[in-house]
Amino acid sequence: MTYEHHDYDVLIIGAGGAGLRAAIEAKQRGLSVGILTKSLLGKAHTVMAEGGMAAAMGNVYPEDNWMVHFRDTMRGGKYLNNYRMAELHAKESPARVLELEQWGALFDRTKDGKILQRDFGGHRYARLAHVGDRTGLELIRTLQQKVVSMGTDVFMEVKVLRLVHDADGRVAGCVAYRRQTGEFITFGAKAVILATGGAGKSWKFTSNSWEGTGDGHAMALWAGANLIDMECIQFHPTGMVWPLSVRGLLVTEGVRGDGGVLRNSEGKRFMFDYVAPMFRAETAESEEEADKWYYDHTAGRRPPELLPRDEVARAINAEVKAGRGTPHGGVYLDIATRRPAEFIRRRLPSMYHQFMELAGVDITTEAMEIGPTCHYIMGGVQVEADTAATAARGLFAAGEVAGGMHGANRLGGNSLSDLVVFGKRAGEGAAQYIAAGDVAGPMNAHQVEAAVAEALAPFDREAGENPYDIQRDLQEMMQANVGIIRTQSELEDAAIQLDAFTERVKNIKVKGPRAYNPGWNLATDLPAMITVCKAVTIGATLRKESRGGHTREDYPGADPEFAKFNFAHSTDGGNWDSDIVTKESALLAMPEELKVLLEEAK
Amino acid sequence: MAEVTMRVWRGDANGGDFESYSVTQNEGEVVLDVIHRIQATDAPDLACRWNCKAGKCGSCAAEINGKPQLMCMTRMDTLPEGPVTVTPMKTFPIIRDLVTDVSFNFAQAEKVPALLPPPMPEDGYRMYQEDVTRGQEFRKCIECFMCQDVCHVIRDHEGNKQHYAGPRFFIRYAELEMHPLDTNDRRDLIREEMGLGYCNITKCCTEVCPEHIKITDNAIIPLKERVVDAHYDPVAWLGRKIRRRTKRSADDAAVQPAP
Numbered sequence: 001m002t003y004e005h006h007d008y009d010v011l012i013i014g015a016g017g018a019g020l021r022a023a024i025e026a027k028q029r030g031l032s033v034g035i036l037t038k039s040l041l042g043k044a045h046t047v048m049a050e051g052g053m054a055a056a057m058g059n060v061y062p063e064d065n066w067m068v069h070f071r072d073t074m075r076g077g078k079y080l081n082n083y084r085m086a087e088l089h090a091k092e093s094p095a096r097v098l099e100l101e102q103w104g105a106l107f108d109r110t111k112d113g114k115i116l117q118r119d120f121g122g123h124r125y126a127r128l129a130h131v132g133d134r135t136g137l138e139l140i141r142t143l144q145q146k147v148v149s150m151g152t153d154v155f156m157e158v159k160v161l162r163l164v165h166d167a168d169g170r171v172a173g174c175v176a177y178r179r180q181t182g183e184f185i186t187f188g189a190k191a192v193i194l195a196t197g198g199a200g201k202s203w204k205f206t207s208n209s210w211e212g213t214g215d216g217h218a219m220a221l222w223a224g225a226n227l228i229d230m231e232c233i234q235f236h237p238t239g240m241v242w243p244l245s246v247r248g249l250l251v252t253e254g255v256r257g258d259g260g261v262l263r264n265s266e267g268k269r270f271m272f273d274y275v276a277p278m279f280r281a282e283t284a285e286s287e288e289e290a291d292k293w294y295y296d297h298t299a300g301r302r303p304p305e306l307l308p309r310d311e312v313a314r315a316i317n318a319e320v321k322a323g324r325g326t327p328h329g330g331v332y333l334d335i336a337t338r339r340p341a342e343f344i345r346r347r348l349p350s351m352y353h354q355f356m357e358l359a360g361v362d363i364t365t366e367a368m369e370i371g372p373t374c375h376y377i378m379g380g381v382q383v384e385a386d387t388a389a390t391a392a393r394g395l396f397a398a399g400e401v402a403g404g405m406h407g408a409n410r411l412g413g414n415s416l417s418d419l420v421v422f423g424k425r426a427g428e429g430a431a432q433y434i435a436a437g438d439v440a441g442p443m444n445a446h447q448v449e450a451a452v453a454e455a456l457a458p459f460d461r462e463a464g465e466n467p468y469d470i471q472r473d474l475q476e477m478m479q480a481n482v483g484i485i486r487t488q489s490e491l492e493d494a495a496i497q498l499d500a501f502t503e504r505v506k507n508i509k510v511k512g513p514r515a516y517n518p519g520w521n522l523a524t525d526l527p528a529m530i531t532v533c534k535a536v537t538i539g540a541t542l543r544k545e546s547r548g549g550h551t552r553e554d555y556p557g558a559d560p561e562f563a564k565f566n567f568a569h570s571t572d573g574g575n576w577d578s579d580i581v582t583k584e585s586a587l588l589a590m591p592e593e594l595k596v597l598l599e600e601a602k
Numbered sequence: 603m604a605e606v607t608m609r610v611w612r613g614d615a616n617g618g619d620f621e622s623y624s625v626t627q628n629e630g631e632v633v634l635d636v637i638h639r640i641q642a643t644d645a646p647d648l649a650c651r652w653n654c655k656a657g658k659c660g661s662c663a664a665e666i667n668g669k670p671q672l673m674c675m676t677r678m679d680t681l682p683e684g685p686v687t688v689t690p691m692k693t694f695p696i697i698r699d700l701v702t703d704v705s706f707n708f709a710q711a712e713k714v715p716a717l718l719p720p721p722m723p724e725d726g727y728r729m730y731q732e733d734v735t736r737g738q739e740f741r742k743c744i745e746c747f748m749c750q751d752v753c754h755v756i757r758d759h760e761g762n763k764q765h766y767a768g769p770r771f772f773i774r775y776a777e778l779e780m781h782p783l784d785t786n787d788r789r790d791l792i793r794e795e796m797g798l799g800y801c802n803i804t805k806c807c808t809e810v811c812p813e814h815i816k817i818t819d820n821a822i823i824p825l826k827e828r829v830v831d832a833h834y835d836p837v838a839w840l841g842r843k844i845r846r847r848t849k850r851s852a853d854d855a856a857v858q859p860a861p
Contacts, residue, residue: 106738108738211653
């Protein structure tokens with residue numbers, strides 16, 4: 001069959017912060033660039049980021065520098081990070097933030113006209129450049145407008161089904177379909193950059209949109225790359241819990257950065273009871289001490305509400321379990337009694353509207369009810385830090401789809417900066433790869449045809465299952481068995497159930513036409529969702545310890561032996577449900593001069 | 603729990619009609635929840651756009667009981683009793699069901715001359731909060747395109763799309779024209795090709811804006827004054843000449859030390 005076809009030097013899958021930043025870089029290097037997005041341009045999940053982007057610019061606290069940021073990131077990640085990524089990120093994020101202003105971004109300002117920075121969990125100093133609580137919107141709009149002004153080809157509402165190799169096994173492009181017409185379309189490229197974001201849509205209570213189905217994670221695995229740290233899933237401590245229809249919707253950490261505190265049903269600021277030993281030296285011991293810190297970081301130590309997200313989420317979970325939760329099964333997040341109404345409305349305008357319009361709660365007079373929500377996957381495609389290259393030749397990955405940068409737990413604010421630091425590096429990496437000359441030949445037509453046939457199969461079946469039923473059951477199963485607290489028996493059960501889900505996906509029946517059919521689109525998402533869930537479950541079963549975003553009820557402590565490697569998953573690349581093979585992949589050895597930074601700060 | 607009748611427009615460019623669905627409605631739900639329930643049960647192929655379900659991405663605009671609104675931010679319990687009608691945005695061509703072809707807006711975006719700032723000093727630009735606050739108001743725009751949908755210059759006169767940018771892009775032009783670092787001049791373009799003069803300030807755009815941006819008062823009217831003054835007023839013409847010179851030296855302004 002012949003399909004609509006386009007060729008580019010660099011093909012970028014995903015149009016969030018990482019994809020757009022990669023496109024700018026490749027374009028500036030004179031390469032032809034095509035961007036593919038499942039949605040309209042400017043709607044990617046980056047838009048949901050609220051609090052800010054972390055960069056040690058030192059505008060508020062001149063003591064801040066890349067070394068402190070590096071140390072905070074490694075500690076937050078419980079030392080499972082790819083140290084080189086954390087190092088590059090800490091060094092380069094200030095420049096990446098500043099350049100956004102050349103392209104039109106308008107961040108909030110300090111009194112002397114610099115970019116204002118706010119406090120967030122796990123960051124020693126106020127470090128997050130921000131625009132109120134809509135920083136992600138500012139980031140994506142700025143990059144989008146830059147990309148458009150450069151005359152880049154953007155294919156909107158195009159869903160990629162599979163990466164395709166050339167005869168020598170190099171990644172040579174992809175096969176996709178246009179959602180608006182249902183017609184297939186193929187893209188050839190010398191280099192492909194995955195920037196597809198996360199995978200949180202496989203959990204019931206999630207802050208992720210429908211797009212977070214882990215397509216990029218799965219396609220990379222199928223194409224010969226490795227996935228690491230898949231068991232490390234971030235449950236953000238503060239998602240809405242009521243009304244049920246918005247359960248999981250994000251409440252920015254900026255609420256706590258700006259003075260909000262967590263209370264249980266008895267009105268107690270319970271976080272003081274949950275300070276892990278590794279954070280005790282730098283965390284306040286009393287409310288009085290903590291409250292001084294907001295105004296002067298030298299007058300007191302950090303409030304425990306601003307511990308890294310994994311710590312806070314576990315504490316909330318424990319309070320609810322102990323019967324000290326709110327009527328709807330969360331805890332209270334209170335800023336109303338702590339800051340003036342005008343301050344709250346100016347600093348947190350979206351939160352104000354979100355609660356007012358969706359829950360009928362005025363956050364300037366009432367406490368919010370919140371609880372943990374599936375938010376971010378630290379795990380992802382294993383990449384080379386400097387170039388974003390994966391194990392599959394010609395394939396690069398940046399942003400949430402890449403693994404390693406955040407270790408076992410990501411600090412708030414480190415995601416937006418990750419997108420632009422490694423988006424740029426992926427663009428560079430792809431350009432260098434192309435310049436070296438050993439690039440892919442024509443795409444393997446058999447792979448294209450196989451992907452097309454697989455996508456169309458659900459139309460041809462006489463009878464079968466509604467994909468929405470499978471998605472709902474999958475979300476419930478993952479929430480119950482592979483959620484915030486895990487245990488061996490539930491994980492084993494999850495593995496069995498995932499095999500059953502695999503069979504159900506092979507029996508999907510799609511009704512209606514091919515043009516803009518969300519049921520069909522979901523049918524094409526499910527193989528990726530299930531593949532990712534399998535990798536997560538395998539990793540969670542093997543990691544018999546608790547670390548960052550992976551908590552085992554049956555192994556509650558961290559085990560230093562598990563801090564020496566990542567679990568790396570691969571497949572033989574046959575069918576989407578081919579067996580996943582898991583190996584231990586040793587962590588990069590950290591140079592002495594960086595080790596010292598971690599030692600000094602302990 | 604209650605039952606509600608949803609009358610949803612189904613069809614494509616060739617035509618269509620309303621289809622009625624009787625669906626469960628739970629406490630606190632928004633229109634998008636109920637549309638999703640229809641997809642998950644009766645009509646898995648019901649086409650609608652959505653992403654964030656939090657009023658932040660602007661994907662799920664539709665006309666609910668005839669009024670353009672975000673489906674994710676419209677609570678069912680705020681609507682009058684009886685059947686709820688959901689139709690696609692009227693101003694844009696239908697693709698399928700609630701999904702419209704909004705490419706007009708992306709074509710307009712391509713015509714916007716980009717920000718042209720002076721070279722960046724090594725430690726970044728200096729801008730003051732009072733100088734960026736207005737621009738930040740316009741940058742709250744989530745591109746739901748409901749202002750474009752409701753603007754009768756294009757809603758009632760398809761042909762005007764050829765030479766009219768619409769409210770979304772007037773706030774974009776206003777933002778750039780008011781940007782403290784910008785040295786580009788788009789005034790002739792805005793007047794001659796973007797059709798600012800067609801807007802007769804009925805404020806329909808401001809009324810539907812889910813971000814509560816004062817599109818007419820804070821963007822369109824100041825933009826009209828700026829463009830018209832520059833064109834007709836000889837004093838303003840002279841002023842423009844001088845301002846242009848000032849703009850050229852914006853480089854110096856940007857690196858002024860903080861007071």
